[in-house]
Amino acid sequence: MTESGAGGASERPEGQRTVECADARVWLEGRQVLEGCSAITSLPDVSEFPELSLAEWKQWFIRAAVLVMSKVPAQGVAIFYQTDVKKDGAWVDKGYLISKAAEEAGCELLWHKVVCRRPPGTVTFGRPAYSHMLCFSRGIRVDLGKATPDxxxxxxxxxxxxxxxxxACLAACRFILEHTATRTVVDPFCGHGTVLAVANALGLDAVGVELSRKRAKKARVLRVTLDRTGAPAL
Structure with a gap:
């Protein structure tokens, strides 16, 4: 496979994509281990569950994360992109919740990156200027000589x-491409399908699940291109 910038992104064959409109937990529970797959996803925020208390949502969140990790094979990875929120004057640390789920699922943390959503020094309210991106696996271990920026x-x-x-999508998908043998990316909470589109642009196949019919429709058609330097664009 030709690397971007070493021969042109246009030489890379685009991967295949499937998007199902379904409840992610029901979809995952109905499947065995997703052989040949790795996962990249963002679990829904507490604001999307008005019927749940914060404590109930935290339990839902942990259970959903455990479920995602349980369906990834040992030689794959599960990558979570999560942004903390402030609730009743206190921060809800989603990175901690994901790590708690990983411990229960028997997965080890390969890396934890901080992704800037706003320029450093920016004051934000309600949501921080950064997101967590955490990568877990049961079987993969990363060569320290191949570390990427934190x-x-x-x-x-x-x-x-x-x-x-x-x-962020590109960093996650490239890690899967370069450090695992899995060649399909699964996003059980795919939203508009950005992860799927970036995976396809890198030549990886992609499977998305989205409860909203409107968002699932967008996820089926979103396209991302890589220029000759490897930079992504919608």
Missing amino acids: VLPDAGEVTWTRGMGLH
Whole structure:
């Protein structure tokens, strides 16, 4: 496979994509281990569950994260992109919740990156200027000589307020491409499908699940291109 900038992104064959409109937990529970797959996803925020208390949502969040990790094979990875929120004057640390789920699922943390959503020094309210991006696996271990930056200075362009930025998607998908043998990316909470589109642009196949019919429709058609330097664009 030709690397971007070493022969041109246009030489890379685009991967295949499937998007299902379904409840992610029901979809995952109905499947065995997703052989040949790794996962990249962002779990829904407490604001999307008005019927749940904060404590109930935390339990839902942990259970959902455990479920995602349980469906990834040992030689794959599960990558979570999460932005903390402030609730009743206190921060809800989603990175901690994901790590708690990983311990229960028997997965080890390969890396934890900080992704800047706003320029350093920016004051924000309600949501921090950064997001967590954490990668877990049961079987993969990373060669220390192949480490990548711990801080991404720019999340990249987003298609909607809750979306994962293009640069963050690219970093996650490239890690899967370069450090695992899995060649399909699964996003069980795919939203507008940015992860799927970036995976396809890198030649990886992609499977998305989205409860909203409107968002699922967008996720089926979103396209991302890589220029000759490997930079992504909508």
